[in-house]
Amino acid sequence: MEKFVPETKKDAIRQVMLASRILANEGVLDALGHVSIRNPENPDTFFQSRSLSPYEITEQDILEIDMEGNVITKTDMKPYGERIIHAALLKARPEMNAVFHGHPAAIIPFSITGVPILPVTHVGSFLYQGVPVYDDYEPGCGMLISTKVEGERIARHLGNRRVHLLRGHGCNIVAESIPAVVASAIYLRDNATIQFQAMMLGKDIKCLSEEEAKQAMEKALFGELPLMRMWGYWIARAKRAMPDLA
Amino acid sequence: MEKFVPETKKDAIRQVMLASRILANEGVLDALGHVSIRNPENPDTFFQSRSLSPYEITEQDILEIDMEGNVITKTDMKPYGERIIHAALLKARPEMNAVFHGHPAAIIPFSITGVPILPVTHVGSFLYQGVPVYDDYEPGCGMLISTKVEGERIARHLGNRRVHLLRGHGCNIVAESIPAVVASAIYLRDNATIQFQAMMLGKDIKCLSEEEAKQAMEKALFGELPLMRMWGYWIARAKRAMPDLA
């Protein structure tokens, strides 16, 4: 059994690699997008792949990066430009240990229409705080978050929530652990798909109440038993699809 | 040829395992959700996997459980919390031998909009009695059905029907056999997808009449010839996708 929050660098690096493969295999990430984990041996750095598609990442591709976005690992491998997002969010949210940045197609319509994403299913319960849309891009950066100033602005915009969208681009997610951030990314996508269809069917959508959402988060989504089952499932699927993992 | 209703524990356990793999392979179940079968050697117990994704289940993971939800098998393997649903439905419906609980995305919009699922295709004929939506969750349980009292409420809500939805969560299905419950789960999903598109196209949807539905159930869906063909097909596909089954 993989521990949810690893105690060693080695286990943290393995979790980032597995999360990347899983998110590629489940169709949540394509060539672009990335995940990171806080270094369990030093809370002021984090692990993230070099600039590479999540589908291809191995443990040898993982870099150690600090909260200013500096690459600590002695290497000439190139980091992602948007490592800034991960640095800024892990710095601003010490209670969180994992960050996701990606562009699942199902969520982007909600970022360009003013229609908010709502918690409509028990696996979307973690969205109950609301999902605001960031639209304050630094001019000249091509809608990529790549400067320290914009990283801090992103962190302020997310506030104490778990998820926000970036207009015409994608989303950022924070969670306590890698399995929880992977579950959040997959179920954000699924909740958006279901909400879209529900809004096509009828105008009165019944969402989870705040009380229901908090309970569902605790018992049905991020509870130890369901989260272990999900994590094991996604690994099993990734191993069948990607024989080099087995 | 697999018998539709097995005569031995061993064959029943194999059917639960196959149904789990099939439903994972056909995209009806993901990490969550489960099926069960009444014990053919003791109608007061049933077989269901330990807490594990349907994708990964083997015959060694199947537990025997009684109608109060107690695990009979001597083991320290953990059962699903929602085994309560299966216990309550198999107790309330002695003519049925198999139960499905899951969360196919295509059906959930119908659970939160007040728009009813209707039998619009011959393979959706088993829905002719109506598909009510349960929305009387026990407070504090996170929308999971995990107490005996709520299990009984669920059984009363289903009544003499085959399918009901759980608001913002998923559905329960009962059937006479494992192949019939698997067919019901797959075609509930397909009927919902088709109905959704039909409702987008036009306001006047022609459904099956009750007479048509009853005949289609008997001849086109749960008849021996079509059901054998479906079951063989789903097994053949699962075996190709999951080489350990072959």
Add this chain to the structure above:
Amino acid sequence: MEKFVPETKKDAIRQVMLASRILANEGVLDALGHVSIRNPENPDTFFQSRSLSPYEITEQDILEIDMEGNVITKTDMKPYGERIIHAALLKARPEMNAVFHGHPAAIIPFSITGVPILPVTHVGSFLYQGVPVYDDYEPGCGMLISTKVEGERIARHLGNRRVHLLRGHGCNIVAESIPAVVASAIYLRDNATIQFQAMMLGKDIKCLSEEEAKQAMEKALFGELPLMRMWGYWIARAKRAMPDLA
């Protein structure tokens, strides 16, 4: 190179088998549905599989059947109940050599809403004669076409067209050859998907004119070069997905 219209029983049987595998592999057929080919050595019989999913069919499963639906092959293998459709259409349309009956989900909404399928793409050009919806089911047959009387009614309803829908059930297609009937089934599905989305986007849909459609049929769809390319492509994909074919 497979010939489009085979000259021998052996080649005809192989084409039915390949078409069945292709249509399963392309997601047009699931457990149900079937194709047939006129016997090139006797125009009064045709070849079709025994009652089996198209995904699993081998050359050993193919039966010879006459235009009344009688099984000519000496065997105790069971035929499809709906072989009646194939017998009736091949009898009524001597210029056609192949029949498809199936239930692709994308077309069924058009069968229950009164919204007609229209030729909106060059690969949907063969639909220019219109796609009527049959809704005159024999009572008591469960919406299956299984009597000689209803087979004849089906043939009259199709008339001189290539495709019609069966309300809440599926469609029948006729064509000059197995590759052409496979192309028709796949592109009927694709044209329906595209038309559905177009109707969601706007109310004024520009269809192919009759003149455009006739030219596109001849040059872009059923011309020797494109049809050979399609047929080779579908076989190559089926062989990769189904190693027993290779």
Add this chain to the structure above:
Amino acid sequence: MEKFVPETKKDAIRQVMLASRILANEGVLDALGHVSIRNPENPDTFFQSRSLSPYEITEQDILEIDMEGNVITKTDMKPYGERIIHAALLKARPEMNAVFHGHPAAIIPFSITGVPILPVTHVGSFLYQGVPVYDDYEPGCGMLISTKVEGERIARHLGNRRVHLLRGHGCNIVAESIPAVVASAIYLRDNATIQFQAMMLGKDIKCLSEEEAKQAMEKALFGELPLMRMWGYWIARAKRAMPDLA
């Protein structure tokens, strides 16, 4: 690392083969459609496969063709009829080295409804010049572009843009390199899917401004780092799905 613009015929031929396989593997091309690359050793000819599905193309299938559409390679292999499109566009656009012609389903609704494709995501930024719809087909050609006159008309219609649609048929795309044309084809499809859903959700869609689009093209889409990541990703996926490539 594959170079973006190859320097030799051999490398150019390999890129056309890889692009064809990638586009088949990503579901952008099926049996029909094709890509081409300008000959790096002679700007007045280009490389393109013989008439074959992109899924099956090997380096042995690539022909050299001149800007009038004449096959230069000594061979009896048959070229695509629509090589005319590639010849006309490469002749008219000397700054471009790669052409895509195909029929991704998600774009066709925009070609028959008068609803324009808009740049709604950062990976759709290359669409900022507008995506006009060609509807001036030569009578009698079945909506295929197969005469020199119509090729020139197509080139004039595209003008200085990167993409246009062909009504009821598909699209043409030009780009500086094969990786860029592949990215354009994949993200045109994804942008269309997202725009479609956004238009279903709300009437006020926020698009990229021209300034945002130009910056995003340069930094997020066709920049060396992201484009290398995409190209490597698509190749890795194609190699896993098509073992003969590895």
